[in-house]
Amino acid sequence: xxxxxxxxxxxxxLASLDRIIHERVxxxxxxxxxxxxxxTFNELKELLSATDGNLSxxxxxxxxxxxxxxxxxxxxxxxxxxxxxxAAGRRALEKHLAHLTxxxxxxxx
Amino acid sequence: xxxxxxxxxxxxxSEAESSIRFIRSTMERAASFTAVPGWGGVAMGVTALVAxxxxxxxxxxxxxxxxxxxxxxxxxxxxxxxxxxKARRSDTPLFAxxxxxxxxxLAPPIVAAAIATVALARDGQVGLLPPIWLTLxxxxxxxxxxxxxxxxxxxxxxxxxxxxxAFFTPPSWGNTWLAxxxxxxxxVFGVYIARRHGG
Numbered sequence: 001x002x003x004x005x006x007x008x009x010x011x012x013x014l015a016s017l018d019r020i021i022h023e024r025v026x027x028x029x030x031x032x033x034x035x036x037x038x039x040t041f042n043e044l045k046e047l048l049s050a051t052d053g054n055l056s057x058x059x060x061x062x063x064x065x066x067x068x069x070x071x072x073x074x075x076x077x078x079x080x081x082x083x084x085x086x087a088a089g090r091r092a093l094e095k096h097l098a099h100l101t102x103x104x105x106x107x108x109x
Numbered sequence: 110x111x112x113x114x115x116x117x118x119x120x121x122x123s124e125a126e127s128s129i130r131f132i133r134s135t136m137e138r139a140a141s142f143t144a145v146p147g148w149g150g151v152a153m154g155v156t157a158l159v160a161x162x163x164x165x166x167x168x169x170x171x172x173x174x175x176x177x178x179x180x181x182x183x184x185x186x187x188x189x190x191x192x193x194x195k196a197r198r199s200d201t202p203l204f205a206x207x208x209x210x211x212x213x214x215l216a217p218p219i220v221a222a223a224i225a226t227v228a229l230a231r232d233g234q235v236g237l238l239p240p241i242w243l244t245l246x247x248x249x250x251x252x253x254x255x256x257x258x259x260x261x262x263x264x265x266x267x268x269x270x271x272x273x274x275a276f277f278t279p280p281s282w283g284n285t286w287l288a289x290x291x292x293x294x295x296x297v298f299g300v301y302i303a304r305r306h307g308g
Contacts, residue, residue, distance in 0.1 A: 024131065031132045032139035039139070047139055097132065100125040107122030 020065045021096050025050055025058040030067060030093050033085035041081040059083060067092055147303025149191020153184040154295035161288035170235045174226075177238075177287070184291070211253045218249035236280025243272030243290045264298045 021027055028048040033039060039047070045055050062068045067089030071082045085093075160180035167173040192212075222245040229237050247268025254261025268290055275286035 022128070027128065027132060028135045031135040035136045035140045048135070093132075097129065100129050103125040104122045104129075107125075 017099060018092055018096050020061065020067065021092050023058065025054060026062055027096075029055075029059060029062060029083070030085060030089055033068060033083055034090060034093055038082050038084045041083070044083065062089070065092075146188070146191030146195045147299045147301070149187055149195070150295050150299025150302060152187050152191070152299075154292050154299060156180060156183050156187065157291035157295060158288055161284050161292060164287075165284045170233065171230075174230055174235055174238070177242075178226075180291075214253035215249040218245040218252075221245055236283060239280075239283035239287050240272045240275035243275055243286060244269050245272075246290075247272055260298065260301060264294060267294055 021030055025048060028050075029044060032044060032047055041055065041059075044050070044059070045052065048055065050058075059068065059070065063070050065088075066086060069084050069086050071084075073080050073082070157180060160176050164173050164176040167176060189212075222242050225241050225245075226238060229235065229241070247265045247270075249265070250268060251262045251265030254265060271286055271290040271294065275283060278286070
């Protein structure tokens with residue numbers, strides 16, 4: 001199976017994957033937000049064991065793609081950044097999951 | 110978390126499988142992240158403090174035991190209600206799965222504690238019950254909360270430490286240790302969860 005998969009140079013199934021969501025940190029952000037109403041920057045950081053810089057870069061990419069929305073506020077004097085998944089983000093995650101399942105099925109057929 | 114792809118790409122299906130596994134485990138951890146009720150824990154702690162006060166005034170060991178058994182049932186009820194309320198508020202089906210898993214992992218040590226309670230109460234050795242309850246509850250919280258925020262297993266460890274202290278101090282200190290564990294620890298931890306993880 002694996003051999004057959006390698007024989008194809010650029011398999012269509014992988015080439016057409018949503019690159020925005022495929023990256024691990026971004027996939028982690030979207031997956032975590034899919035099961036929570038909202039999560040703060042610090043909660044995501046703790047959950048994904050990511051650094052500040054890494055997380056903010058990837059969160060910004062997801063925001064630019066319209067997959068997550070971000071709300072900045074103040075909790076007393078401490079700035080608080082809260083993320084939510086958008087309808088487009090949820091659709092993208094579902095599509096990505098369907099895609100991954102299709103890849104597995106194809107590789108095993 | 111390593112964001113880079115490996116230099117030699119693995120077979121497609123195993124890469125896809127690992128992605129699906131990653132999505133699933135992230136969702137599970139993210140759900141258990143906030144499945145633990147904060148204010149519910151505070152309420153459980155307050156009832157435990159009231160129980161400790163009532164139990165300290167009990168004149169017979171069976172009255173003492175009755176107070177703590179009523180408290181156990183009450184705290185269980187509050188806990189289940191709080192988890193369900195929080196799950197409903199977040200409106201995510203996976204939440205329910207995580208809460209159920211936490212409950213089923215917590216259940217065996219609770220059952221063990223119940224068996225020990227029946228046996229020791231029959232033999233009139235109620236002085237051994239506080240340390241047994243505290244250590245077993247702590248063990249349940251550690252295993253049940255293994256996938257949750259680090260604070261949950263830490264709470265379990267503190268419960269076990271309180272239970273250990275209770276084992277090696279006079280039995281008359283039992284109420285105090287129970288008040289510290291089921292009252293104090295639960296309240297402090299509940300406030301922490303409520304403030305950091307949404308209620």
